[in-house]
Amino acid sequence: MKKRIYLDHAATTYMDPRVKAAMEPYWEKNFGNPSSIYEEGRAAKKAIAGARLKVASVINARPDEIIFTAGGTESDNLAVFGLARSSVGGRTSHRPSHRPHIIVSKIEHHAILHPCQALGDFEISYISVDKNGIVGLEELKNTLKKETILVSIMYANNEIGSIQPIAEIAKIIRKHGGKVLFHTDAVQAPPYLDLNVLKLGVDLMTLNGSKIYGPKGIGCLYKKRNVKLKPILYGGGQEAGLRSGTENVPAIVGFAAALELAQKDREKESKRLEKLRNYFVERILKMEPSARLNGSLENRLPNNVNISFCGVEGESIVLYLDAKGVACSTGSACSSDSLEPSHVIMAIKTPPKYAHGSVRFTLGKKTIKKDIDYVLKVLPGIIKKLKNISAI
Amino acid sequence: MTNDGVNWQYSEKVKEHFFNPKNVLFDDPEPGQFDAEGEVGSPACGDLMKMWVRVENGKIKDLKWRTFGCASAIASTSVFSEMVTGKTIEEALKITPQDIIKELGGLPPIKIHCSVLADQAFKKTAENWKKSKKAL
Numbered sequence: 001m002k003k004r005i006y007l008d009h010a011a012t013t014y015m016d017p018r019v020k021a022a023m024e025p026y027w028e029k030n031f032g033n034p035s036s037i038y039e040e041g042r043a044a045k046k047a048i049a050g051a052r053l054k055v056a057s058v059i060n061a062r063p064d065e066i067i068f069t070a071g072g073t074e075s076d077n078l079a080v081f082g083l084a085r086s087s088v089g090g091r092t093s094h095r096p097s098h099r100p101h102i103i104v105s106k107i108e109h110h111a112i113l114h115p116c117q118a119l120g121d122f123e124i125s126y127i128s129v130d131k132n133g134i135v136g137l138e139e140l141k142n143t144l145k146k147e148t149i150l151v152s153i154m155y156a157n158n159e160i161g162s163i164q165p166i167a168e169i170a171k172i173i174r175k176h177g178g179k180v181l182f183h184t185d186a187v188q189a190p191p192y193l194d195l196n197v198l199k200l201g202v203d204l205m206t207l208n209g210s211k212i213y214g215p216k217g218i219g220c221l222y223k224k225r226n227v228k229l230k231p232i233l234y235g236g237g238q239e240a241g242l243r244s245g246t247e248n249v250p251a252i253v254g255f256a257a258a259l260e261l262a263q264k265d266r267e268k269e270s271k272r273l274e275k276l277r278n279y280f281v282e283r284i285l286k287m288e289p290s291a292r293l294n295g296s297l298e299n300r301l302p303n304n305v306n307i308s309f310c311g312v313e314g315e316s317i318v319l320y321l322d323a324k325g326v327a328c329s330t331g332s333a334c335s336s337d338s339l340e341p342s343h344v345i346m347a348i349k350t351p352p353k354y355a356h357g358s359v360r361f362t363l364g365k366k367t368i369k370k371d372i373d374y375v376l377k378v379l380p381g382i383i384k385k386l387k388n389i390s391a392i
Numbered sequence: 393m394t395n396d397g398v399n400w401q402y403s404e405k406v407k408e409h410f411f412n413p414k415n416v417l418f419d420d421p422e423p424g425q426f427d428a429e430g431e432v433g434s435p436a437c438g439d440l441m442k443m444w445v446r447v448e449n450g451k452i453k454d455l456k457w458r459t460f461g462c463a464s465a466i467a468s469t470s471v472f473s474e475m476v477t478g479k480t481i482e483e484a485l486k487i488t489p490q491d492i493i494k495e496l497g498g499l500p501p502i503k504i505h506c507s508v509l510a511d512q513a514f515k516k517t518a519e520n521w522k523k524s525k526k527a528l
Binding site: 311312313315316319320323332341352353355356388389390391392 | 435438459
């Protein structure tokens, strides 16, 4: 196999070998069900308790505030449905004047947007973002009302990497008072940002293993002690009754190890990647005058590049790059089921000629300057060829 | 499935036409180079297609195109340009999007509309060709 250059770390990451090693004993040797009272079960239970303590200490929470789930999507769903069902006592229909109200940003992941849309008789407000993908704080202030039960705003965006002022948003929500809870989807954050929940001021926070060099299909929801949620899965009552189902012990152990490593390395790795990323962006913009950076370099994850090429379709660029050994992604219409460009690219008001030509490169642990130089070498030819084919 | 990373949901034929599209008009047409042209789509929808045709002795001698489109749009139009060359306008108008998809060895369901674009661009071009004939 030809060497591949993987620049899609926001989609998923390879596993860190140290994470893999931490998981190793829990497949065959310590395979017990944590609910069993005999030795094998106790060993598994102990492993989970250790992982829970580790996750809690990394994010400055208490162990009983960590609910392990099968990933970011499940954690987001648990936050939205769990809170919605708890707040209305299971009712799904309301008098119009009493409809519970939820506020989200326009650039949330579909794992937040779609559960909100599926709620039925709830009022959902979508807060705009500016051209750099940062939520409007004034708009948020003016949208909060007495029926508001939840604000969910992601910590860092998966497409354009914009970082929201979570602590500031939390202050606005507290000032408004009432029973509003604040959830943040932080799945992209751990390798780069501070996860201290007390500093952030959140009530609920979603984390995920597959973006942080950990295993896939595992994540957690941080839930502040006094927050009441109803489960979305019922059964054996694991995870304090909030997430039934036999615990995925190796994945839980791996997730905790990955989270700890991600946070330990984050300052050094952020500096390294930011430098490399800025070099990449600068060079692309210099050699390709029709290219446009989506969002700004300020308040952006250090590993994220999202660039549009005028008049060239994103999917075509991705597939041409793929053929040259480079893995990246696009928010173009043709990469989705909807045939609409990504809602994030649209929310930052990217002009149509550019909206269909967005390409996302997300750097990571194994990315070195040589990889970036290779992309810089092959990219101009690809853009030139596709421009020649293009009718614009 | 191979593991070389270039394997996606498209057929070999789609890939061949996507990576080496046939009959693309690279330079702007010279006066008199074509008998008619047509355009469909819009940049806002992310699919703009232009087509040019030259007819000699009642048959399509040359069909050239350009598209702002994805892999499917590029491959569909490329294969369509090969399918119509040598046919009369009337024969070429009988080619359906389904025929294009069949010739490509299939397209993923969500990509079907991309093949319709080539078909529509040609209808527009043929319409303009007929109009230009009437004017003569």
